[in-house]
Amino acid sequence: MDIRLSAVSHHYDQTEVLRDISLEIPSGKIVCIVGPSGCGKSTLLRLIGGLEQPSAGEILQIGSPPADCLNPLTYIFQDFALLPWRTVRGNISLVLEDHGIHGQAAGDIINDVLARTKLSDFADALPKQLSGGMKQRVAIARALAVNPAVMLMDEPLSALDSQTRELLMDDLVNLWSRTPFTAVYVTHNLAEAVRLGHSIMVMSRRPGEIREIVHLDTPLHQRGLGDAEMEEKQKYLWHLMREEARAADAELVHV
Amino acid sequence: MSETSNAAEIRHVPFRGGGFAPSPRRWVGFAVFVVLIALAEIGTQTGFITPLTLPKPSDVLKTFGELYSSGLLWKHLSVSLSRLVVGAALGASAGIAVGVMIGLFSYVRAGLLPLVAALFPIPKIALLPLFVIWFGIDEGSKYALIAFGTFTPTVVATYGAVDNVDRNLIRMGQSFNLSWMSIVRKIVLPGAMPGILSGLRISLAIAIILLVAAEMLGAEYGIGAYILEAGSLYDLERLFVGVAILSILGVTLSACIGMIERRLLRWRV
Numbered sequence: 001m002d003i004r005l006s007a008v009s010h011h012y013d014q015t016e017v018l019r020d021i022s023l024e025i026p027s028g029k030i031v032c033i034v035g036p037s038g039c040g041k042s043t044l045l046r047l048i049g050g051l052e053q054p055s056a057g058e059i060l061q062i063g064s065p066p067a068d069c070l071n072p073l074t075y076i077f078q079d080f081a082l083l084p085w086r087t088v089r090g091n092i093s094l095v096l097e098d099h100g101i102h103g104q105a106a107g108d109i110i111n112d113v114l115a116r117t118k119l120s121d122f123a124d125a126l127p128k129q130l131s132g133g134m135k136q137r138v139a140i141a142r143a144l145a146v147n148p149a150v151m152l153m154d155e156p157l158s159a160l161d162s163q164t165r166e167l168l169m170d171d172l173v174n175l176w177s178r179t180p181f182t183a184v185y186v187t188h189n190l191a192e193a194v195r196l197g198h199s200i201m202v203m204s205r206r207p208g209e210i211r212e213i214v215h216l217d218t219p220l221h222q223r224g225l226g227d228a229e230m231e232e233k234q235k236y237l238w239h240l241m242r243e244e245a246r247a248a249d250a251e252l253v254h255v
Numbered sequence: 256m257s258e259t260s261n262a263a264e265i266r267h268v269p270f271r272g273g274g275f276a277p278s279p280r281r282w283v284g285f286a287v288f289v290v291l292i293a294l295a296e297i298g299t300q301t302g303f304i305t306p307l308t309l310p311k312p313s314d315v316l317k318t319f320g321e322l323y324s325s326g327l328l329w330k331h332l333s334v335s336l337s338r339l340v341v342g343a344a345l346g347a348s349a350g351i352a353v354g355v356m357i358g359l360f361s362y363v364r365a366g367l368l369p370l371v372a373a374l375f376p377i378p379k380i381a382l383l384p385l386f387v388i389w390f391g392i393d394e395g396s397k398y399a400l401i402a403f404g405t406f407t408p409t410v411v412a413t414y415g416a417v418d419n420v421d422r423n424l425i426r427m428g429q430s431f432n433l434s435w436m437s438i439v440r441k442i443v444l445p446g447a448m449p450g451i452l453s454g455l456r457i458s459l460a461i462a463i464i465l466l467v468a469a470e471m472l473g474a475e476y477g478i479g480a481y482i483l484e485a486g487s488l489y490d491l492e493r494l495f496v497g498v499a500i501l502s503i504l505g506v507t508l509s510a511c512i513g514m515i516e517r518r519l520l521r522w523r524v
């Protein structure tokens with residue numbers, strides 16, 4: 001299932017947030033979105049997932065999601081959004097219960113996704129007992145449980161320390177290499193973008209427009225830490241963003 | 256550090272943390288009761304406190320023993336407890352239902368919040384004669400009074416608690432296509448539970464107060480009737496027996512809620 005955005009614009013009251021965004025999200029690819037703070041990245045992601053409606057333009061699903069897909073557009077949130085009163089297992093079964101999956105069938109799915117995110121030993125722990133990285137892995141496991149056609153991730157790693165982030169990025173790359181998934185990945189962090197993105201959309205400051213779309217051809221599992229080409233791309237992205245970021249920063253000061 | 260202060264003074268860094276985290280100290284509350292009662296006993300025995308001011312705790316205990324052995328204690332208590340349970344259950348469940356609706360629906364909120372604000376300050380005791388006319392002098396008016404008294408504080412506590420549920424969790428539920436019912440049942444209600452339970456503590460104390468008021472009219476048995484009869488005869492020993500029973504009832508209910516809280520809210524930090 002592909003996603004196509006055509007001429008999407010959005011405004012809140014008088015503030016124009018997004019202007020004329022047209023983007024293809026091909027299936028099986030990870031599209032990263034980077035841009036200065038407040039340029040509308042989170043808003044764009046909410047629009048793509050149908051949590052809000054754009055003021056103008058269309059967001060289209062092309063093709064139908066695979067038959068075993070329970071929730072085609074699935075989010076992974078920056079703040080994890082785990083129910084604190086449910087165990088790890090309970091948090092995952094939450095999203096299965098409504099699809100009539102209970103008992104043995106649910107147990108099988110839960111054990112599978114916990115194994116894939118290396119959480120099998122923590123199935124009965126409450127969220128408060130987990131570290132930040134583990135919580136985000138639970139959120140990833142929960143997203144995997146519904147077999148999403150497209151994963152929408154809003155700065156999923158930015159609440160974590162850099163070592164945990166590095167490890168989780170490896171986990172994501174491994175997950176993708178085993179079964180390629182489609183994802184829109186919003187981030188502040190250019191290193192994450194060049195590590196995970198098949199294409200990277202750079203946005204201008206508010207109102208957010210597409211500044212440029214950068215393509216990366218190196219396969220995900222060959223992109224190591226300190227890879228020369230990655231460094232090059234990252235520098236280029238920073239060059240693109242620098243003026244925007246500076247201007248956005250100055251704007252906030254004058255508010 | 257600075258070169259001028261060369262007198263090397265070595266001290267421990269002063270400790271400034273701690274506190275603000277009450278932990279259970281069961282025996283302290285019990286000790287407070289024991290000390291107060293012991294003081295009253297000593298005061299009345301020595302004559303420092305005249306018998307007209309305060310009855311001797313030992314006499315009160317003796318009166319309690321008589322009440323128990325005559326079998327009347329159970330009679331009063333069972334009648335009162337059933338009134339309390341029925342009335343409070345009606346009021347609290349209606350209050351939780353209405354509170355959740357106010358928390359979730361704009362029109363219900365706009366329509367009912369002013370009404371609740373108007374009902375809250377009415378002294379419910381003043382409405383007892385009205386309830387007698389509406390629901391009869393028997394149990395009906397008593398249930399109604401207690402239910403009405405617990406209803407308003409429960410509503411206020413519940414909608415406040417629903418307002419405080421993390422919106423991100425609700426967004427999460429929507430993003431996984433959970434049905435409206437599931438979101439309410441699995442996200443909103445558990446999230447509001449801490450607030451609902453602490454509101455229930457207040458509501459149940461009010462229910463006990465209203466129990467006595469309800470038994471002012473047309474009640475032969477019941478702790479309230481017992482207290483009122485003793486009061487009108489200026490029989491201080493029996494008055495204090497009744498009051499003590501009410502206090503014990505309050506402590507017991509509060510302990511029950513504490514137990515429910517520990518069980519249901521184990522997930523809290």
Ligand SMILES: Nc1ncnc2c1ncn2[C@@H]1O[C@H](COP(=O)(O)OP(=O)(O)OP(=O)(O)O)[C@@H](O)[C@H]1O
Pocket residue numbers: 012015017035036037038039040041042043044188206
């Ligand atoms: N619900 C809303 N109502 C009104 N304005 C909003 C709302 N949500 C976002 N905005 C405004 O829209 C703009 C874009 O917000 P958004 O959260 O999408 O930015 P962002 O790119 O995700 O920023 P960050 O990188 O800091 O997360 C901001 O100026 C914000 O103030």
Ligand SMILES: [Mg+2]
Pocket residue numbers: 041042043154
């Ligand atoms: Mg954002």
